[in-house]
Structure formats: structure tokens, C-alpha cells
Amino acid sequence: MSDPTTPEGRAELREQLGLYILDLDYTEPPLSMNKRMHWAPQSRIIREIRTKAWLLAMQAKVPTGCEHVTVCLHYRPKINRRQDEDNLVPILKAACDGLVDADVVPDDTPKYMQKLMPVIHPAEKGRAGTIWLTIAPIGDSQ
Template sequence: MTGHAILELPWTAPPLSMNDRGRTPGARYAHARRVAEVRGTVHRLAQAAQLPRGLDHVTVQLHYRPRDRRRRDTDNLTATAKPAYDALAAGTKAHMAKPEPIIHPAERGQGGVLWLEITWEAK
């Protein structure tokens, strides 16, 4: 059995970035809260989508279409992707492939959008 799902994320820009440099205790706590928010949100969206459990292999890829044409780097999406992937992997023994995130071209008049594409295989 194979399947496919798209989880539309509620953020218009990545809530976390590799460029965040929190050196103070307050900044570290704020970062930890954002990580927990991403994990919790993705977990709830996966439950609402009724994604199957007990899968053999899952591929998850983060997609981002920014609101403008400024230069962006897929490396910075890793900070948002990691807790999202962790939320999907929680409680499963499936192997998970995580291809590099994709940044799509901005579309005039459209806001930013993030989503996860998930494909799976089960025997």
C-alpha cells in the first residue's frame, strides 16, 4: 500500500531559522517554545489528516513559497523542518527519508505558505 498526503502548515514564513542566534537564557527559552509549537502543530495536523500508523517507509519534504523574491537558502529551512519531521516520527518505527526542502518561486499577490508532502509505503 502506498499513499500521499499534504499537510498545509499555518505559518506564512518559517517560524525557525538557522540564523537565529539566541545567546541569552530568555532567547533559548523562546526558541524552545517555538520548537515545541512546531512539533505540536504538526502532530495535531497529522492526527487530523488521519495519517496511517505502522508504516514501513515514509518520505517527508518541506515546501516553502515565500511572499517575495528575496534570495533565500534551503539550509535555513532545516530549523523548521527538523521539529516537523520529529513530530511525524514520534511513536513510529518507520524509516523516514527527508529530501532537501524546496523553495518555490514567489507568486505576485500571494502570501507566503509552507506545507509538508508526505508519501508512504506499507507492506
Template sequence: MPDIVTVTIELPWSRPLLSMNDRGWTKGAAMAKAAKVREIRETAVALAIHAGLPQGLDYVRVQLHYQPRDSRRRDTDNLTATAKPLYDGLAAGGKNLAGYGLVPDDTPEYMSKPEPVIHPPVKGEGGRMWLEITYNTEEQAA
């Protein structure tokens, strides 16, 4: 009988590394952003390996969660800049790109990506981020 499994993966960052509000049009800014995107993708691959996630699934649901350290106003759409390389890293990689292979691609055919969730801060705790990955064990291919 198939089971629906949800795996929680704690991310190593206390806040998003990228934001949709980031600006910078210089070559240096573009290179810095590319380095952060690469770091996020590679971290997603390493965390998937450490968590023992399956590979070759038909479909997954991946949702980013963020608990900030304070109660400043934040928009969930700003988390998309950090979420995208996480999704890309969990899917199969491409030419010269890190990818775990949880699913063949991060397109809607293979991956659902609900809007990120921003949780209220918890007094005495710093910020934290995590992913919740849900899949059907019957779909496990590898």
C-alpha cells in the first residue's frame, strides 16, 4: 500500500540568501548572485543526499518555510529568489549544473511548488528555513 511521505530538511541559513528585491546590474553583482545560486543548488543536492531522499520519482511537492528572527513585514514572493535554486538542485541537473534527480525536472509536470510560508518569529530563537518535500512511496523508481 502506498504511503504519502513528508520529509523536512532543515536549511543551513537563518535568512534567505537571495531576494526578488536584490538590485545590482554590474558584472560583479551578477557574479556574486551566480555564486549564491550555485551555493544554494549545491546545498540542496548535499542535503538531499544526507536525507537519503529517493531519486527518479514521478512527482513531488516542495514547499519552502521561513521563520524570521523578528516580526518585520515580509513578502512571500521575495522568497522565490532563494526557492528557485533549491527546486532546481532537487531536480535532475543539466549541463554543468548540480542536480540531485529527485524528479526529472522542476516543471509542473513533476514538481508542485506552493507559495513559501512565512511563520511568526519565536522569541529567543533566531531565524531558520526548511523545506517540506512530499511524495508517494508507490512512485519511487530508484
């Protein structure tokens, strides 16, 4: 399978599977369900993720007005250790809101968007951590 963390891999997956891959450019999760932070910095991070997802969707030319999309957040940490996938859900939520802002779908409700549980991939020696989003449009788009 192609490496979705490289430009060549993203292009290949787009061509073969119709997947759009957005590299969120984080080496570790900026939010977690376990992190307790003040509302102001948390709000800033959520806004940053949302804006980043919107901008990357526009740059990748993700179709707008899709009938439905399936979205999944992926994380490959720098080192292997026990981690819960559900701790990544706040990042997924903010990114999905950014896809709605980009008019990929009208809303992030189940009628328009299926959010898969985040996936944590094994660390790869010598590689930095990375977080990316996969988007699979289904049906007609504009």
C-alpha cells in the first residue's frame, strides 16, 4: 500500500481509491480527551485544526457538495506506547467541522458524514510522528 504521508503516496491513493489525504502537519496530538486545559488555549487549538482542515481541503480540491463522505483520522506516533484511539476524537471533530466549512458536505451529521474511529499506526524507526485525515467522497458532488 502507498505511504499516505508522502506526496507521491497521497497522489497514488487518490488515483487508485478516490481517497483525499490531508496532512494536518502535527507530530503529536494537539488535543486529547485526557488533556485538561483552560478553555482559551483549547479553543485556539480547535480553531487552528478547523481552519487547517478547511484550507487543506480547498488546496487538495476535495469535491464540494458531496452526498456523503467517510472520514478517518490517522496517527503514526514517533514511538510506540499504549494509546487509546478515542483520545484523538477531539481532533477528528474539529477537522470534520473544517470540512463542513469547506462545503465538502452541508453538515457533519451521520446523514452526510461517517466518522470512523481514529487509527493509530505503529511508529516507524527514524520517522517523526504525523497526523493525517482521509476523506472518501461517496455519490454526486458539484
